[in-house]
Amino acid sequence: MTDLPKNTGAHTSAKLWGGRFAGGVEAALHQFQASLPFDARMWREDITASIAHARMLGATGIITAEDADGLIAGLQALLAAWEPDGPEIDAQEDIHSKVEAALRAALGPLAGKLHTARSRNDQVATDFRLYLRNGCDQLDAALQEAQRALLACAETHLDVVMPGFTHLQHAQPVLAAHHLLAYVWMLARDRERVADARRRINRLPLGAAALAGTQFPIDRAMVARELGFAGVLENSLDAVADRDFAVEFLAACSLTMVHLSRLCEEIILWASQEFAWIELPEGYCTGSSIMPQKKNPDGAELIRGKSGRVFGDLLGLLTALKGLPLAYNKDLQEDKEAAFDALDTTLACLRITAGMLRGITFRRDRTLAALAGEMSAATEIADYLAAKGLPFRDAHHLSGEIVRYAESRGKGLADLSPAELRRFSPLIGDDLPLRLTPQAVVAAKTSHGGTAPERVREQLARARAEVG
Numbered sequence: 049m050t051d052l053p054k055n056t057g058a059h060t061s062a063k064l065w066g067g068r069f070a071g072g073v074e075a076a077l078h079q080f081q082a083s084l085p086f087d088a089r090m091w092r093e094d095i096t097a098s099i100a101h102a103r104m105l106g107a108t109g110i111i112t113a114e115d116a117d118g119l120i121a122g123l124q125a126l127l128a129a130w131e132p133d134g135p136e137i138d139a140q141e142d143i144h145s146k147v148e149a150a151l152r153a154a155l156g157p158l159a160g161k162l163h164t165a166r167s168r169n170d171q172v173a174t175d176f177r178l179y180l181r182n183g184c185d186q187l188d189a190a191l192q193e194a195q196r197a198l199l200a201c202a203e204t205h206l207d208v209v210m211p212g213f214t215h216l217q218h219a220q221p222v223l224a225a226h227h228l229l230a231y232v233w234m235l236a237r238d239r240e241r242v243a244d245a246r247r248r249i250n251r252l253p254l255g256a257a258a259l260a261g262t263q264f265p266i267d268r269a270m271v272a273r274e275l276g277f278a279g280v281l282e283n284s285l286d287a288v289a290d291r292d293f294a295v296e297f298l299a300a301c302s303l304t305m306v307h308l309s310r311l312c313e314e315i316i317l318w319a320s321q322e323f324a325w326i327e328l329p330e331g332y333c334t335g336s337s338i339m340p341q342k343k344n345p346d347g348a349e350l351i352r353g354k355s356g357r358v359f360g361d362l363l364g365l366l367t368a369l370k371g372l373p374l375a376y377n378k379d380l381q382e383d384k385e386a387a388f389d390a391l392d393t394t395l396a397c398l399r400i401t402a403g404m405l406r407g408i409t410f411r412r413d414r415t416l417a418a419l420a421g422e423m424s425a426a427t428e429i430a431d432y433l434a435a436k437g438l439p440f441r442d443a444h445h446l447s448g449e450i451v452r453y454a455e456s457r458g459k460g461l462a463d464l465s466p467a468e469l470r471r472f473s474p475l476i477g478d479d480l481p482l483r484l485t486p487q488a489v490v491a492a493k494t495s496h497g498g499t500a501p502e503r504v505r506e507q508l509a510r511a512r513a514e515v516g
């Protein structure tokens with residue numbers, strides 16, 4: 049056993065830092081600064097990290113093997129006793145003091161040896177990283193679940209053709225499956241971002257102590273291995289001062305929420321009477337207390353709304369960090385509520401999205417009706433003429449004239465006869481009208497990533513393989 053600092057006797061104060069203070073803290077301030085009500089959820093992480101720390105203290109001889117075993121046994125007993133709901137929320141300051149107080153109640157003065165060569169500053173950074181690492185894994189699973197629901201919905205509706213939009217104006221017809229697959233790839237990139245954030249989360253701060261490191265001969269690599277971290281943070285100040293990893297986590301959540309919000313906006317539009325392209329599952333809608341006919345898409349609306357609070361979490365943390373001198377400042381305690389709220393919100397939104405998607409049916413009659421008598425084959429006419437040698441600009445102009453003509457007759461482009469079309473150009477053959485039906489227009493888009501049915505089937509297969 050190497051030298052222990054003097055004055056390692058049992059705590060005389062209930063506070064971890066009571067020695068320096070003659071009087072107590074104002075009740076109002078105590079309540080104001082206490083984080084136990086929201087950081088108690090890191091209880092498993094706190095105990096697990098403490099077990100690794102105690103094992104290292106024993107292995108390096110900083111405390112005796114016997115003391116280390118005693119601490120580890122006490123911590124393990126605590127872990128078991130608090131399963132599954134965690135500790136009771138009392139007047140303790142935070143989860144770190146809560147664990148230590150419980151350990152002291154069980155082990156007596158020995159519990160005081162646990163905090164050797166450690167500070168709450170590197171302890172909280174470690175707990176938080178462990179918690180968010182697990183959060184990344186939960187997010188990945190929930191993102192995958194939402195992707196699978198999108199894939200299933202795309203597969204059941206492979207034959208549904210609907211208008212595609214730009215500027216929320218009919219642009220060109222697309223397969224509904226193609227549209228849904230667009231979101232599968234967005235969520236695939238969200239998963240990459242989460243995995244990327246996880247890589248940088250997965251570095252050990254413990255051993256930085258308060259800010260400068262410690263004179264004890266600690267073995268940080270051993271603790272990193274025990275806790276499954278990929279390595280240690282190289283600079284003790286950086287280890288306790290920065291929360292960039294939490295910002296990255298929040299940014300990944302925020303982009304996921306952007307994607308969910310856009311999808312939900314479309315679901316809300318499609319479920320409206322004006323579109324009526326989809327039927328929403330009843331279980332994901334609510335009624336009105338006054339209007340008996342109502343079936344409101346509350347789930348989708350709420351997801352769209354909740355995106356705002358996740359962006360707020362991100363902005364809140366960025367702002368909290370921007371003016372902080374190194375190293376630890378209590379402002380950093382604000383990191384947790386932001387990240388926990390974003391995690392809980394994003395997970396809930398992903399799960400609700402997946403459930404809702406599983407119950408959505410497209411109304412083929414309505415999507416076809418939306419395509420009847422319409423002009424979205426205009427590009428097709430321009431492409432047809434361009435393929436016959438007319439410069440695309442001229443072809444575009446001519447096609448525009450045909451649209452104007454059809455409009456004046458109250459017809460859709462696909463309703464024009466070959467004779468009517470030929471009046472605009474001798475290049476137009478009898479085959480053109482057949483190419484102007486929504487199905488034909490869709491089938492023609494055979495480029496890689498295009499909406500032709502065979503391309504979409506290939507895309508589905510690739511997405512299935514990637515989603516897992």
Ligand code: ARG
Pocket residue numbers: 083087142168169172376378380381
């Ligand atoms: N509850 C604190 C937090 O979340 C723990 C670290 C306290 N450290 C300190 N020096 N007061 O940041």
